[in-house]
Amino acid sequence: MAPETLSSLDRSTLRERALHALRTAILAGQYRPGDHLGEVELAGRLGISRGTVREALRHLQQEGLLVPAARGMLQVHRLSPTEVRELYEVRAALEGLAVAGVIASAGREQAVEELRQALIRLDRAAGDFAAQVEADLAFHLLLCELSGNSMLVRTWRHLEGPIRVTVMSVGDERRRLPMSAARHEPIVDAVERGDEAGALEVLRSHMALAAAQLAGPGDQN
Amino acid sequence: MAPETLSSLDRSTLRERALHALRTAILAGQYRPGDHLGEVELAGRLGISRGTVREALRHLQQEGLLVPAARGMLQVHRLSPTEVRELYEVRAALEGLAVAGVIASAGREQAVEELRQALIRLDRAAGDFAAQVEADLAFHLLLCELSGNSMLVRTWRHLEGPIRVTVMSVGDERRRLPMSAARHEPIVDAVERGDEAGALEVLRSHMALAAAQLAGPGDQN
DNA sequence: CGGCTGATGACTGTTGACACTCGGCCGGCC
DNA sequence: GGCCGGCCGAGTGTCAACAGTCATCAGCCG
Structure with missing residues (x-):
């Protein structure tokens, strides 16, 4: 049977x-x-x-x-450009904590390995916008998960909705978001080196760039 | 009429x-x-x-x-000691962003003034545990609000529930939480000086202390 | 013409009843 | 004795109907 x-x-x-x-x-x-x-x-x-x-x-x-x-x-929900910028500042702070957590964790080597595989998946998604968004968010979520901080994951997830709405609703004309694997590599590199300050710096500029791209060209409201 | x-x-x-x-x-x-x-x-x-x-x-x-x-x-919800520690790490990261925002903001002087008034209210609540908790959380929320980042406030609020459950459910025996005005003053002082690194340091130790107090004596699970 | 008054349609707010699932209990049957 | 079956009791899951609210608009009256 x-x-x-x-x-x-x-x-x-x-x-x-x-x-x-x-x-x-x-x-x-x-x-x-x-x-x-x-x-x-x-x-x-x-x-x-x-x-x-x-x-x-x-x-x-x-x-x-x-x-x-x-x-x-x-x-x-329709996020204003200001809200988008604020959203990405919060993201930067949270993922900064994640990076610090990963660097401090015992299994850093394996974490780096997993992140590299996520980058490969991100690379493979090139060309398909939806798949690229999926892979990009998966990378950042993985970063949080690898920190081992469950409350951090929960908090990040709480922002996931607005992030997705924002990313998906940008017009086709400027979908050149910084989602390529090459853009993310410096983060992983810094983690591998154990360079927390460097990783934070890269992360922050990464987020600032994405926010600027999503919030629209220069308007301040 | x-x-x-x-x-x-x-x-x-x-x-x-x-x-x-x-x-x-x-x-x-x-x-x-x-x-x-x-x-x-x-x-x-x-x-x-x-x-x-x-x-x-x-x-x-x-x-x-x-x-x-x-x-x-x-x-x-019953938070495990580990979750409590994680929760306070996330808080530290978020309020770190808040401090940076306040320091960078134009109305820093007035913000400091409002924070000092919150400290006075915190002082007046001494003796009444519930009022003290209220004033303490109000101070930290104010910090986020003064940063001007609305997404940050939303995210912090998302953690408010678990924070309150944790704080309110500690036994009466160890209610000596670091909620006194004196404990918070160094944060405001650092903000006033524009000393971001110093403020972050104070904030982090403040949170670590509270987490240790709430998570229980030393057990690691 | 200008303002008030009901009627109307498109919604959401709230409710009580019915359906279903699960765990525990008890009795009968090998 | 041990097990299998059915029968509760306590919950939640789902639904259809009713009630209330609001914007709109036509019609009336001063």
Whole structure:
């Protein structure tokens, strides 16, 4: 007995699946910043009840993907250039802590190895914008995870929503974001050398560059 | 006409009021870490329906005050000593960014003034543990706000839940937390001098001390 | 013409009921 | 005795219906 064709069933709740579906749709750009998400329409489209959709929407609101609009409605978050810059400053601070953690950790060598593999995956994604974003974020998340600080990972994840919305919603014209493997290599190099100050410096300029690219050309508001 | 006795009505939804009530109860220690929060019981106690309670509970889950337990139930988050230490490392990184922001900002003088007033309020709270916690967190939040980085404030707020649960749930025996005004003064002093490195150093040791106090005596798990 | 007043449609807020799952208990059957 | 089965009880998951709120607009009246 025990046929191998029987795999474990999907135990996720409708709420979780709706959450995932909505998040994916938003991050894929199917809804643009400022778009309104109505409970009734989504419930009909997903084939589930309004209450369940509602829970998923509230979750996304706390994730920072949605913001309250007039009359209790929700819409996709649109970050101002200032917020984008602030966002990337916070990222720099968090990933700075991650770098320090990795350098101080016992398994630094293996961590460097894993980071290098992430860079290879990043390189392979060249050409496909979505895949590149995926690989880029995966690299930075890996950096946090390798620090061994679970609260840091949780905090970083909390910023992931706004980051993705921002990155995905830039116009096609200036998608020359600093996501190439070459841009990330100096970070890994500095970690390998155990050069914390150098890594921080590289990281900070990396973030500043991305922020400038995403926030738009020079305007200060 | 226009009698001044008519004030604006309370426009908050039931969900928001339930959320506030539950958060307050948890942070007041009315529910201890590990306690189970059942929808039916809470709905009955608050006099509202389960669905509404549910939304509030999910919100608190995302805030980090509640964590999933067996069979989809929720219970008050109990942070391990390791998590406490990690939490305070992240805090140090974030508030380090805040300090840098305040020092770099144009209104540094006025910021220092506001921080000094917060210290005075902290001093006045001496003796009353709950008030002291309140004043202490208010000081640190103010620090973030004065940096002018709204994303930083949002991120810090995201950690506020776990911080409060941890601080409030320590036994009475070792409530000698480094919350006195004297402990915070060096931070403000360094900011006033524009000494970023010094401020970071003070901040880091401040956090390390608090983490050690909260995480318990020396155990490493 | 200008302002007030209802009707209307499109939403979200809230609720009570029903469905389902899980763990524990108990009784019968080998 | 040990095990298998079904039967609770306590939870959460999901839903459909009802209620309330708000912006809009047509119509009325001064």
